[in-house]
Amino acid sequence: AQSVTQPDIHITVSEGASLELRCNYSYGATPYLFWYVQSPGQGLQLLLKYFSGDTLVQGIKGFEAEFKRSQSSFNLRKPSVHWSDAAEYFCAVVPLKAAGNKLTFGGGTRVLVKP
Amino acid sequence: GAVVSQHPSWVICKSGTSVKIECRSLDFQATTMFWYRQFPKQSLMLMATSNEGSKATYEQGVEKDKFLINHASLTLSTLTVTSAHPEDSSFYICSAREPGLHNEQFFGPGTRLTVL
Numbered sequence: 001a002q003s004v005t006q007p008d009i010h011i012t013v014s015e016g017a018s019l020e021l022r023c024n025y026s027y028g029a030t031p032y033l034f035w036y037v038q039s040p041g042q043g044l045q046l047l048l049k050y051f052s053g054d055t056l057v058q059g060i061k062g063f064e065a066e067f068k069r070s071q072s073s074f075n076l077r078k079p080s081v082h083w084s085d086a087a088e089y090f091c092a093v094v095p096l097k098a099a100g101n102k103l104t105f106g107g108g109t110r111v112l113v114k115p
Numbered sequence: 116g117a118v119v120s121q122h123p124s125w126v127i128c129k130s131g132t133s134v135k136i137e138c139r140s141l142d143f144q145a146t147t148m149f150w151y152r153q154f155p156k157q158s159l160m161l162m163a164t165s166n167e168g169s170k171a172t173y174e175q176g177v178e179k180d181k182f183l184i185n186h187a188s189l190t191l192s193t194l195t196v197t198s199a200h201p202e203d204s205s206f207y208i209c210s211a212r213e214p215g216l217h218n219e220q221f222f223g224p225g226t227r228l229t230v231l
Contacts, residue, residue, distance in 0.1 A: 041227065043222045043224040044159075044208065044222040045222075046221075090158060102149070102161060105158045106158065107157075107158045108157070
């Protein structure tokens with residue numbers, strides 16, 4: 001079945017340390033790929049997106065993500081985490097051949113930042 | 116980037132009443148808007164796709180008569196939760212799709228509904 005998987009439900013990281021959030025998808029063709037961040041009680045903010053081209057994508061707030069076709073992955077990274085990065089992160093895809101260009105979300109990863 | 120607003124940001128209502136939530140695209144015209152529901156500590160679940168000038172398309176398991184969607188203009192979609200019950204309490208988020216090559220969606224800030 002087609003799906004988006006975020007294997008890590010929670011991640012705790014120390015402030016200043018690096019962060020990597022995993023995202024895997026299972027679709028026949030490479031979908032459009034997105035990472036969103038959600039602070040408590042807030043809507044979603046787009047961090048970055050991948051449609052085609054360079055597989056290393058730069059986003060806002062110092063985040064980047066790398067698309068790896070061979071691994072069907074689109075992992076999000078940040079070299080040095082700030083306390084304000086504590087939030088819920090969602091990977092999402094739009095299958096290219098899906099009607100209506102609907103977004104399908106992963107289960108989310110909650111990031112906790114230790115002082 | 117494109118801005119999407121929602122109103123109200125939170126609402127508390129009594130069981131049996133109806134609640135209307137508005138979703139507006141502020142600086143672009145959105146022929147398509149989406150309504151999502153999010154339970155605490157869970158991901159977003161698509162409820163329905165709202166197309167301007169036509170009937171909404173509901174996802175499997177979503178009651179059409181319970182969650183009425185109207186998309187009367189290119190900048191406004193409304194979700195009405197009819198005869199709300201405590202189990203309808205949730206965080207409702209809308210998004211609007213900006214026409215273009217990749218049809219990117221922009222999300223509203225969400226509406227917290229609490230039914231007593």
